[in-house]
Amino acid sequence: MTMKKTLLVFLFFLLAAPFARGEAGISVKDPWVRQNPPGTLVTAAYMVIENPGATADELLSVSCDCSAEASIHVIEMGEDSMVMKEVPSIAVPPGASVGLSPGGSHLMLEGLSGDIKDNVVLELKFRSGARISVKAPVLSPQAAQKRSHHH
Amino acid sequence: MKKYYLPLAALVLIALVWFGVLGFLGTGNGTFHGDEYRRPAFDFSLTDHRSQKFSLSDHTGKVILLNFGFTNCPDVCPTTLGMLGEVLDLVGDERAMALFITVDPERDTVSKLGDYIPFFHGSIVGLTGSEQAIKQVNDACGTLYSKEQETLEDDYLVIHSPAVYLIGPGGEIMLRYPKEKLDPGKIADDVKRLLL
Incomplete structure (x- = not known):
């Protein structure tokens, strides 16, 4: 009897598991945007994208309330030069987290509405249909340096 | 015989x-953190972000960190400039100097650099000059750069070396810091050692 009960409970969890995973969807942590230097209308946004689920996901597009354009960039190293390259998407494998950080993959924000400060709002769209809206603090060069030591 | x-x-x-x-x-x-990169002493004359003439030979005896970039660069250049500002603070010696040489002199005029450079640190020196003068500095360092045409008509990026070069007190290029070695604490240690 107890054996049957245990089996039933086990079966329940087995069936429920996929749904539970579906709930723990993709999330964005530690977003921040580099304050644009005076006279420039371009900057970059950084964050960590976590996918605790069991299915692969993909960041497809980004937008910001602070800029006319936002695109996904990766950096390719040449022998002694580096090339920023726009890519259509960034894969976020199941159970993985993908970091967008200075000097690496990042979100490029072009056509800024002016000098940005305090916070901006970024909206990210994923292949799974998830849409995440995050408030990202705008960091000065000094604040960005301090931050890089803590992460 | x-x-x-x-x-x-x-x-x-x-x-x-x-x-x-x-x-x-x-x-x-x-024991230096930077990669050994021995290149003979050289000189150049450019214009700084305060409209003053800048010749490397006027700064013999200083330890100079040199970096190439352009103001329309969204990620790498501001990251490196922030890092260099921290190095200057850590070293805290007027004989340590950081230079940012534009690889986009067409757009990066003196006034543009004048707005841009002090945002990162009051002591970093931004330099611009003729296309030819800038190419000569790149040649001396052994770096390449090239314009990359972007989709928007007037909006292009410049592919360049992300490395920082250290020029010793005698004017020779001594060390090179590739991207993965851009650690402010360790670069500051190298600079301090050379200023002893």
Whole structure:
């Protein structure tokens, strides 16, 4: 009897598991945007994208309330030069987290509405249909340096 | 037979001195964080972000960190400039200097650099000049750069080296910091050691 009960409970969890995973969807942590230097209308946004689920996901597009354009960039190293390259998407494998950080993959924000400060709002769209809206603090060069030591 | 001894002995002596010098140089640089990158002393004259003429030879005796970039660069250049500002604060010595040389002189005018550079640090010097002068500095450092055409008509990026070069007190390029070695604490240690 107890054996049957245990089996039933086990079966329940087995069936429920996929749904539970579906709930723990993709999330964005530690977003921040580099304050644009005076006279420039371009900057970059950084964050960590976590996918605790069991299915692969993909960041497809980004937008910001602070800029006319936002695109996904990766950096390719040449022998002694580096090339920023726009890519259509960034894969976020199941159970993985993908970091967008200075000097690496990042979100490029072009056509800024002016000098940005305090916070901006970024909206990210994923292949799974998830849409995440995050408030990202705008960091000065000094604040960005301090931050890089803590992460 | 005997007449060959003298030149042979001289050759052996030269070889010994030569390798001795090389060995000395080698051990002398073993503890620097940056990669050894020996290039002969050179000079250049450009215009700084305050409209003043800047010649490298006017700064002999200083330890200079040199970086190439452009103001329309969204990620790498501001990251490196922030890092260099921190190095200057950590070293806290007026004999340490950081230079940012534009690889986009067409757009990066003196006034543009004047707005841009102080945002990162009051002591970083931004430099611009003729296309030819800037190419000469790149050649001296062994770096390449090229314009990359973007989709928007007037909006292009410049592909360039992300490395930082250290020029020693004698004006020679001594060390190179590739992207993965851009650590402000460790670069500051190298600079302090050279200023001792």
